[in-house]
Amino acid sequence: MPTWILAVFAALALIAPAHADGIAEKVTLCASCHGENGVPVDAKIPVIWGQNAGYLYIELRDFKRGARASEVMAPVVADMSRDEMMALAEYFSKKPWPNLAQKPADAATAEHAQAVANSAQCSQCHLAGFLGASLVPRVSDQGYDYLLTTLEAFRSGARANNAWMTDLMKAYSEADIKALAAYLAGL
Numbered sequence: 299m300p301t302w303i304l305a306v307f308a309a310l311a312l313i314a315p316a317h318a319d320g321i322a323e324k325v326t327l328c329a330s331c332h333g334e335n336g337v338p339v340d341a342k343i344p345v346i347w348g349q350n351a352g353y354l355y356i357e358l359r360d361f362k363r364g365a366r367a368s369e370v371m372a373p374v375v376a377d378m379s380r381d382e383m384m385a386l387a388e389y390f391s392k393k394p395w396p397n398l399a400q401k402p403a404d405a406a407t408a409e410h411a412q413a414v415a416n417s418a419q420c421s422q423c424h425l426a427g428f429l430g431a432s433l434v435p436r437v438s439d440q441g442y443d444y445l446l447t448t449l450e451a452f453r454s455g456a457r458a459n460n461a462w463m464t465d466l467m468k469a470y471s472e473a474d475i476k477a478l479a480a481y482l483a484g485l
């Protein structure tokens with residue numbers, strides 16, 4: 299084997315741990331809000347453990363671009379490279395989804411939500427069990443307060459990074475959205 303190849307391997311071995319340390323520092327920062335064990339420290343903060351990697355990356359990118367406005371997340375991602383955001387997305391997607399111990403929606407609420415979900419064909423994109431895949435988020439068992447806030451934000455246009463979700467939520471009432479949030483949280 300030519301010696302220059304050995305030199306490249308040696309250099310990579312030096313770089314790799316430094317790179318991992320960079321992510322580790324970020325992960326500690328994320329944990330201060332998204333939770334040490336995946337349970338967010340506040341009900342308005344979303345679960346990111348076990349979320350689909352493609353979706354996690356798209357959100358970090360959108361926070362950085364300002365396409366998804368958040369005073370909290372914008373400074374977190376401001377100086378991040380694409381590679382760092384991809385690495386964080388991969389890292390958190392491999393964690394297990396935490397147990398938020400949310401109660402299933404009562405029968406009337408579940409029926410209301412299912413009627414809305416059928417008419418809107420949510421499962422065309424969010425798939426069976428609302429687990430999503432790739433760029434489409436898992437929304438089952440996400441925190442109730444966060445779900446309600448973000449669905450209302452799509453509806454009002456405060457969250458403007460997905461025209462489809464905004465148009466869809468505009469077609470439904472506040473009561474429909476509350477039922478959806480309660481139903482998804484309890485799945």
Ligand code: HEC
Nearest residue numbers: 324327328331342343344346354357358368370371374386
């Ligand atoms: C100071 C608290 C705080 C810190 C630190 C923080 N986040 Fe967040 N994060 C939030 C809040 C609040 C939201 C919801 C923003 C909104 O919808 O307006 C959020 C949203 C997100 C979302 C969108 C999730 C979804 O379901 O749409 C992702 C992805 C995310 N954060 C990843 C991270 C990562 C990765 C880190 C560490 C590099 C991090 N966050 C650090 C508070 C924080």
Ligand code: HEC
Nearest residue numbers: 356415418419420423433434435437448459460462463478
């Ligand atoms: C045409 C595909 C499509 C349909 C139909 C659809 N969604 Fe979505 N939904 C998406 C995509 C893609 C996103 C992620 C948008 C982004 O990049 O921020 C999303 C985001 C969401 C979010 C935010 C998740 C988070 O973590 O912030 C919720 C909640 C949600 N959808 C619920 C629903 C519900 C409930 C229905 C049916 C009433 C529905 N969606 C129908 C594609 C769809």
